[in-house]
Amino acid sequence: MLVFEFKAYGNKSQFTAVDEAIRTAQFVRNSCLRYWTENKKIDKYDLNKYCAVLASEFPFADALNSQARQASAERAWSAISRFYENCKKGISGKKGYPQFQKNCRSVEYKSTGWKLATDRKSIKFTDKKGIGKLKLKGTRDLHFYSCSQIKRVRLVKRASGVYVQFCIDVDRCKCGCLMNRDFNAARNILSRGLGTVGHTGTFALNASNALGDESSTFAGEILHQQVMS
Structure with a gap:
């Protein structure tokens, strides 16, 4: 409270x-x-x-x-x-x-x-x-x-x-941390933003949909830590 x-x-x-x-x-x-x-x-x-x-x-x-x-x-x-x-x-x-x-x-x-x-x-x-x-x-x-x-x-x-x-009255998670509307709004904005990364034009609330293609490299090159979008 x-x-x-x-x-x-x-x-x-x-x-x-x-x-x-x-x-x-x-x-x-x-x-x-x-x-x-x-x-x-x-x-x-x-x-x-x-x-x-x-x-x-x-x-x-x-x-x-x-x-x-x-x-x-x-x-x-x-x-x-x-x-x-x-x-x-x-x-x-x-x-x-x-x-x-x-x-x-x-x-x-x-x-x-x-x-x-x-x-x-x-x-x-x-x-x-x-x-x-x-x-x-x-x-x-x-x-x-x-x-x-x-x-x-x-x-x-x-x-x-x-x-x-x-x-x-604000939301309280199990750990006791207070979650007010500032936090919830920021979380929703972040989720919506991640939903379009790598898939421009899509509209998804699940952050897993943000996975896209690997970054471009020269032909034949192998990078062990290839960057994902």
Whole structure:
């Protein structure tokens, strides 16, 4: 998973809406954590269902995208499962009992609640929080990746401003090497180019078709390392 970060630009009201979305995400996480303390036998699916209960009871929670609420519930469950694992492993000392969050600085969206512009220079958040369209500035080029590869979008608040993070799913081979669209495009171009070497005018994707005739030599000459096209 690759994470690309861009600086977000908008007006004051938009950044106020970002703050509200982050506070709502914190509220959902802490509410799910409290729900777990009162019902220890629940699992992560119960927390996801509880998000719908929160949305029905609190209008400001309903204004946040449903998958963003689920992502906040997943954060709560991540802390809970880590605590369970530490207990099972018998780690000495503190086991990392889940704590209520007091200063959340990010909200995470999944595959809905946002729309990336065609030119990849802006992003629009479509839930009821009123964030709207934010301009993006950064050094990464999102044109190499399709929107279907973007699995998560985070709004992160720092002292220097608000940033948008894109979590991008890329191909990974068995050795662990990351293969993104840059690599795949280069490989396809190379394959197409080799498909015409020695056979001008042919169109083949198999590099074995690049084998052509031996290079020209004088009659009677024998070269042990004859060059092949």
